[in-house]
Amino acid sequence: NRKTVAVLPGDGIGPEVLDAALPVIEALGLPLDLEFGDIGWECWRAEGNPVPDRTWDLIGRSDAVLLGATTSKPRREALAELAPELRESAPQYLSPIIQLRQRLDLFANLRPVENYLGGGTPYRFCVVRENTEGLYAGLDWNHVPDGMWPLVAEHPNVRRSGRPGSTAGIRLQTSHGLDRILRFAFETARAHGHERVTLADKPNVLRQSSAYVLERLEAIAADYPEIPFEVLNVDAVALWMARRPERFGVIVAENMFGDILSDLGGGVMGGLGLAPSANIGEKGNYFEPVHGSAPAMAGRGRANPAAAFLTIGLMLEHLGLQDAAGSIQDAVRHVTRRRDRVTYDLGGSATTTEAAQAVLDACREV
Amino acid sequence: NRKTVAVLPGDGIGPEVLDAALPVIEALGLPLDLEFGDIGWECWRAEGNPVPDRTWDLIGRSDAVLLGATTSKPRREALAELAPELRESAPQYLSPIIQLRQRLDLFANLRPVENYLGGGTPYRFCVVRENTEGLYAGLDWNHVPDGMWPLVAEHPNVRRSGRPGSTAGIRLQTSHGLDRILRFAFETARAHGHERVTLADKPNVLRQSSAYVLERLEAIAADYPEIPFEVLNVDAVALWMARRPERFGVIVAENMFGDILSDLGGGVMGGLGLAPSANIGEKGNYFEPVHGSAPAMAGRGRANPAAAFLTIGLMLEHLGLQDAAGSIQDAVRHVTRRRDRVTYDLGGSATTTEAAQAVLDACREV
Ligand SMILES: CC(C)[C@H](C(=O)O)[C@@H](O)C(=O)O
């Protein structure tokens, strides 16, 4: 009953953190076959496509996808780095991870936040971010498009700016998108014993859409009578994450709100070096550290491999290997609390490899 | 050369924090005439209008408006609390502060963040939030409106949800709105000696609109060659505000991003009890603590008056009374650092009145 894992190291610090953390799979003797594939910036520059067809094939035949990191640049910069002969034929540049989320319909982005460093109040919550709609629906225009024009034309700023000076984007929320992410939030709370589900929204400003979201929330919550829920303003959630993270269980949010809150979760934890993520749908998944590719740091052996370990942990949970996942999490907790073999971002001086070795050692001990 | 200040205590803890802080105006012997007016929840319940006409008149003849706090509830709750005979004729309920911002065109929301509590690295930056467009343009629908329908109909989630199950809002950004807020950001950096202007945006996702915002940023920045600027992802700004607030000078952001980041600023500072705000336009202004009306806390003498003092400070700066503003800020710094007469939110046990007295005493000393 072996499983196949597609390993896509990507670019920047992606390859080095995966290199450092992957040995844990052998160390724990897990029944996984790793197959390596290409993704990211180098593919874009060489082939005009950050996710080549062979990688989609590999993903298609894998049980899980483990991603290192990929660089996402704005279109202008991305095109500038492309060989001229590729510029014509290249598909419109789109961040590889956005492509994965869209094409595989990975609607749930799960980002656990925990006081791994110890000190202060313990906390453990997660951000469940909707991953397929909201402000990320790909509906964004330099100039207001035709059908939308009558809707915005009377706004005082539009009247003074004229059409060429007015840009707009759509924040889309649908029953399909809402119901599945809300259900995922309650399921996560149930599975991980979180006390409460908090919807981070903005009902006193986005009155119409929020009223609809609340309707869906109440409908879904009815299936989870044992789990209390609340709606908080997204700004208040940001504030309280910084002040009293222990008050949260599962925070569920629209794509962009979830993006902001989950990065903030990294900040609360003491940096993205400790932040893993799972992107999950019916048809696929991928797991990656929340930190980006950090090109300026690549190749210097300074990147923290902890997020990669925790990401592997999330993947193992998803594959039903809960015990192994627990061992990895315990090992990371053990090492980060002692702080003697941690990387510079946590105040240590260990290299990526040394810090990874500390976790591997702890995996054997704990 | 006396100035008129409209004082609108509002509801919840608004009246008590203003009561406590207002004596500083007399204590410093400032040439201001205070005129009190009504706003907020009580007006809504009694008159079906949270900002009565007489209050607009008062605002119209004042040089500055000082607000305590007002309650903003979602429409459903707001209507439920209205006497039945008012429900028919009442204008659509809209948060009083959103009304002030819209009707007076108060495009800039300035929210300074500073390490008032001391301890750790000193920092002092501010969030400049656009206040009249973005996701707050009032363009939000329960069901996708006609003209917009063809734009969203092909989205996979919309196809599965149908029209009744699809909600949408517009995030609007215009040259008029962008240019004035960006200019305000650079002017603030110049006036307050901030090192850098950071635009918090999402260029790798909201590609079209962000490209336009960047164009405007580059155009406006050309008038301020001595002030460096950068564009960061809004999620990264949230993370770094929590991790290294000292890296920021002026952060400028679209309305909703600015809402989240400035509340987070309150969290970073140690709570909204220390967060003041200025809402400024060509035709008017209002100054208010960032904390809300906190109805559950009202009347218990526990609210921190510091934000109200700092808000009065911002108002005095705006009225050209820089020295008095500086004295108030120094007094608040002095008291919060010593921590002996502060309210419970800062770990003390002083009442609102006692904490205010400490600031008033310090104003005389420093
Ligand atoms: C790289 C970017 C497109 C991505 C996002 O905004 O979703 C990243 O910030 C993340 O949070 O995974």
Ligand SMILES: CC(C)[C@H](C(=O)O)[C@@H](O)C(=O)O
């Ligand atoms: C009360 C609410 C409408 C308001 C806002 O979202 O702007 C508040 O959160 C603020 O930040 O001033």
